[in-house]
Amino acid sequence: MAKLVADKLGIVYVDTGAMYRAVGLYMKTQGMDWHDEGGVSELLEKVEISLEPPNGEKKDGRNVTVLLNGVDVSWEIRKADMGEGASVVSQYKAVREKLVSLQREMAKGMSVIMEGRDIGTKVLPNAKLKIYLDAKPIERAKRKKDQMAKGGEEITLEEAEKDVDTRDNREMNREIDPLRPADNAWIFDTTGLPVEQVVSRIAEKV
Numbered sequence: 001m002a003k004l005v006a007d008k009l010g011i012v013y014v015d016t017g018a019m020y021r022a023v024g025l026y027m028k029t030q031g032m033d034w035h036d037e038g039g040v041s042e043l044l045e046k047v048e049i050s051l052e053p054p055n056g057e058k059k060d061g062r063n064v065t066v067l068l069n070g071v072d073v074s075w076e077i078r079k080a081d082m083g084e085g086a087s088v089v090s091q092y093k094a095v096r097e098k099l100v101s102l103q104r105e106m107a108k109g110m111s112v113i114m115e116g117r118d119i120g121t122k123v124l125p126n127a128k129l130k131i132y133l134d135a136k137p138i139e140r141a142k143r144k145k146d147q148m149a150k151g152g153e154e155i156t157l158e159e160a161e162k163d164v165d166t167r168d169n170r171e172m173n174r175e176i177d178p179l180r181p182a183d184n185a186w187i188f189d190t191t192g193l194p195v196e197q198v199v200s201r202i203a204e205k206v
Contacts (some may be wrong), residue, residue: 001133001190001195001198001199001202002015002113002114002115003015003063003064003115004195004199005113005199005202005203005206006112006113008199008203009113009203009206011110011111011112011113012053012106012110012111012112012113013053013063013064013112013113013115014051014103014106014107014112014113014114014115015051015063015064015066015115015116016099016103016114016115016116016119016123017086017115017116017117018051018064018066018074018077019049019051019066019099019102019103020086020087020089020090020095020099021066021077021078021082021083021085021086022047022049022066022068022073022077023040023044023047023049023085023086023089023095023099024077024082024084024085024086024088024089025068025073025076025077025082025085026043026046026047026068026069027039027040027043027085027089028081028085030043034084034085034088034089035088037091037092040089040092040094040095041092041093041094041095044094044095044098046069047068047069047098048067048068048069048070049066049067049068049099049102050066050067051064051065051066051067051106052064052065052067053065058072058074061150062074062075075151078151079151079153080148080153080155080163083163083167084163084166084167087166087167087170087171088170090117090171090174091170091174091175091176092176093176096118096122096176096177100118100122100123103116103119103123103124104123104124107123107124114127117171117179118177118179120132120181120182120185121177121180121181121182122177125182129186129205129206130181130182130184130185130186131185131186131188131202131205132181132182132185132186132187132188133188133190134187134188134189134190134191135189135190135191136189136191137161137164137165137168138161139190139191139192140164141157141160141161141163141164142157142160144160144163144164145157145160148160186205188201188202
């Protein structure tokens with residue numbers, strides 16, 4: 001949704017979730033347990049992440065090109081387990097400090113649509129428009145199932161529901177930068193709304 005709005009308005013799209021997924025992927029390739037905060041924090045200095053708009057042959061359906069230490073991992077980070085990895089490592093102070101700093105640099109001096117779970121409350125607290133995009137759990141689970149299918153990975157609706165519930169509980173109750181609407185956020189429930197209508201309403205709000 002964020003990418004569609006960015007395209008409609010002609011401004012830069014920043015997918016912060018992709019950055020946390022990239023950290024999770026790096027830790028997995030190094031054999032590091034995601035739940036080992038000390039180990040993850042120690043390896044973090046070896047992680048370099050950059051985001052680029054898809055160009056040329058990379059216009060293959062991806063929303064953003066993600067480079068991890070110079071290697072294109074745009075599709076690898078979209079596998080189902082990388083969502084879990086991102087959710088786990090995003091709890092750690094060292095990870096959040098590194099990526100929040102990088103995200104703020106990306107937004108300096110230009111308009112961006114930045115997608116993530118702590119943007120309005122932590123990363124860009126002075127943003128002119130903060131949107132807390134929501135939907136009923138069953139609708140979010142159906143969307144997740146459809147999204148995974150588009151990437152060639154089949155999961156059941158029950159698995160999608162469990163994944164949504166687990167991540168919500170973890171991220172809403174973490175000690176550092178928990179998921180919550182900013183005090184002045186526009187809370188937009190998209191349950192039952194078609195994509196085009198959601199994009200149009202956000203663009204009007206901007």
